[in-house]
Amino acid sequence: MQELKDRIVREGKVLPGNIIKVDGFLNHRVDPTIMVHIAEEFGRHFDMDQVSVILTAEASGIALAAICAQRFNKPMIFAKKAKSDNIEGGLYQSDIFSYTYKKKVTLLVNKEWLSSEDKVLIVDDFMANGEAMRGLCDIVTSAGATLVGIGCAVEKGFQGGGDRLRAAGMNLKSLAIIESAEPGNIVFREDD
Amino acid sequence: MQELKDRIVREGKVLPGNIIKVDGFLNHRVDPTIMVHIAEEFGRHFDMDQVSVILTAEASGIALAAICAQRFNKPMIFAKKAKSDNIEGGLYQSDIFSYTYKKKVTLLVNKEWLSSEDKVLIVDDFMANGEAMRGLCDIVTSAGATLVGIGCAVEKGFQGGGDRLRAAGMNLKSLAIIESAEPGNIVFREDD
Numbered sequence: 137m138q139e140l141k142d143r144i145v146r147e148g149k150v151l152p153g154n155i156i157k158v159d160g161f162l163n164h165r166v167d168p169t170i171m172v173h174i175a176e177e178f179g180r181h182f183d184m185d186q187v188s189v190i191l192t193a194e195a196s197g198i199a200l201a202a203i204c205a206q207r208f209n210k211p212m213i214f215a216k217k218a219k220s221d222n223i224e225g226g227l228y229q230s231d232i233f234s235y236t237y238k239k240k241v242t243l244l245v246n247k248e249w250l251s252s253e254d255k256v257l258i259v260d261d262f263m264a265n266g267e268a269m270r271g272l273c274d275i276v277t278s279a280g281a282t283l284v285g286i287g288c289a290v291e292k293g294f295q296g297g298g299d300r301l302r303a304a305g306m307n308l309k310s311l312a313i314i315e316s317a318e319p320g321n322i323v324f325r326e327d328d
Numbered sequence: 329m330q331e332l333k334d335r336i337v338r339e340g341k342v343l344p345g346n347i348i349k350v351d352g353f354l355n356h357r358v359d360p361t362i363m364v365h366i367a368e369e370f371g372r373h374f375d376m377d378q379v380s381v382i383l384t385a386e387a388s389g390i391a392l393a394a395i396c397a398q399r400f401n402k403p404m405i406f407a408k409k410a411k412s413d414n415i416e417g418g419l420y421q422s423d424i425f426s427y428t429y430k431k432k433v434t435l436l437v438n439k440e441w442l443s444s445e446d447k448v449l450i451v452d453d454f455m456a457n458g459e460a461m462r463g464l465c466d467i468v469t470s471a472g473a474t475l476v477g478i479g480c481a482v483e484k485g486f487q488g489g490g491d492r493l494r495a496a497g498m499n500l501k502s503l504a505i506i507e508s509a510e511p512g513n514i515v516f517r518e519d520d
Contacts (some may be wrong), residue, residue, distance in 0.1 A: 165405045165441040168398040194387035199404065206360040206395050213357045214387070249357040255453040 137177050140289065141324055143170060150317045158242040158248035158290060163196035164263050168203065173325065174311060175204040178259065178287040181309045185210045187257045187284050189250065191215065191276065193268045197260040197281055200289060204259050214244040214249060215272060230274035243271040245279075255326035263288045263310065266297020273306070292317075293325050329369050330501035332481065333516050335362060342400020342509045352483060355453050360395065362395040366503060367396040370451065370479040373501045376400045379449045379476050381442065383407065383468065385435055385460045387472035389452040392481060396451050407441060407464060422466035424459040435463040437471075444472035455480045455502065465498070477501065484509075485517050 149157040161167035168180070177185075190212040192201035198214050205212035217234075218241055226247045234241045258272045271285060276283045284307070291298045292311035301308045313325035341349040350429050353359035370376075382404040384393035397404035409426075410433055418439045426433045442448070450464045461478060468475045476499070483490045483502035494498045507516035 142354070159438065160441065164438055165403055165410065166394060166397060166402055168394065168401060171394070172398060195390060195406070195408070196386075198387060198390040199406070202358060202360070202363070202391040203392040203398050206364060206398060209360060210389065211359055212429055214391070216356065219467060246351065246356055249352065 137174070139173055144290065144312055144314070145322055148322060150319045150322065153296040154292070154295070154317065156322070158180045158262075158291075158316050163203040164197045164325060171200055171203040174200060174209060174289050175207040177311055178204060178257070178309070179208060182257055182285045182287065182307075184210070184257075186255050188253070188255045189213060189257075191245075191250070191256050191258050191272055192260055193217070193272055196262065197268075200261045203258045204257075205231075210257075212251075213245060215242045215245050215275060218244060221308065228275045228276075228278045230271035233265075233270040234267065235265055243268070243275060245275050245278070247282065250275070250279040250281055254279065254281040255284050256281050257284050259288075260286075261289045262292075263297050264295040264303055265288070266295075269297065269301060269308075271324075273301075273327060283307075287311075290314065295297070329366070331362065331365055332504045335507070336365055336466050336504055337514055339404075340509075340514060342511045342514065346484070346487070346509065348482075348484065348506060348509050348514070350454075354481060355391070358391045362393040363392055365401060366392060366481050367399040369503055370396060370449070370501070371400060374477045374479065376402070376449075378447055380445070380447045381405060381449075383437075383442070383448050383450050384452055385409070385464060388454065389460070392453045393451045394422075396479075402449075403441075404406070405413065405437060405466060407437050409433045409435060420467040421468045422463035422470070424463035425457075426459065427457055428510055435460070435467060437467050439471070442467070442471040442473055446471065446473040446475050447476050448477050450478040451480075453477075453481045454484075456484040456487045458487075458493055461489065461493060461500075465493075475499075479503075482506065 293313040382446040480502040
């Protein structure tokens, strides 16, 4: 998606440790215009009529997933991280490793909101090692639901998470795949 | 807002400890239709032409704030909680007490995204003790920005957070204020 790649080149910052910050429009400050365009691009790739629910993980996936939900008039679920007192029993759970926080976190979805009848589109803003995506796939499997596909805005291709999901047969569409990133030189994978 | 009150009565669950769960449409599973209606209700109460940015706190405020941002074509910022490696220096910070997690958390906003030029509408899905709102107000003050108002979907009136903000002169609009909640009997404050 050229508009997204242009924004990454123009506004993205490359920090030590292969961290690519796009927090001016995607995941701290959110520009709703590009979010709607990303949602529409997902709509061109996935059959949204088939989707019954959009699933993401808190926190930074929520903005994009909410705008997708609104654009296609679907309910959206965000998996919660860790355990709060506001979530009682009856949960789908998946343990993942958060490279951001350098610790294990548990993704939780209340069983009330996801069933074997559901056809799920997973949406996230960012994928590096793909741990959050793997956890969300686990939860879809635990629910006996059907995974329609995975839509990701920005994938760090060089960290392998996306390619592992593709190798496992997942219908994953990332709108900008970063192959390498140095200050002033961000290289994208060619579109398929 | 009658539609919101009706949904709370029909789908809300009252748990021990004065916990009111509305996670079927507001803050775990998200119904985009009512989110848009809530955004439009904020649009009737606040002068959106005057607002330059919408501010919320992760995680559960993000869905509503994103849909408000999209509806009124404004950028949205979500304050992050705690410190991740992806946030370097140059932060507005406010320490709040999270009753959900029973610990202190720090709200963080990168100084790059909020300035003294900004006219801020704070939006959140839920208010009980008002700690998150207080922290967001702190951040607006730290930035030297102007606070246009605070839009809240559901306020637990009996916990006093909203009334403290009103007493401090804040332009706070909550669309459903719960005065008391027992299973099968949720009482709302009369609209002003």
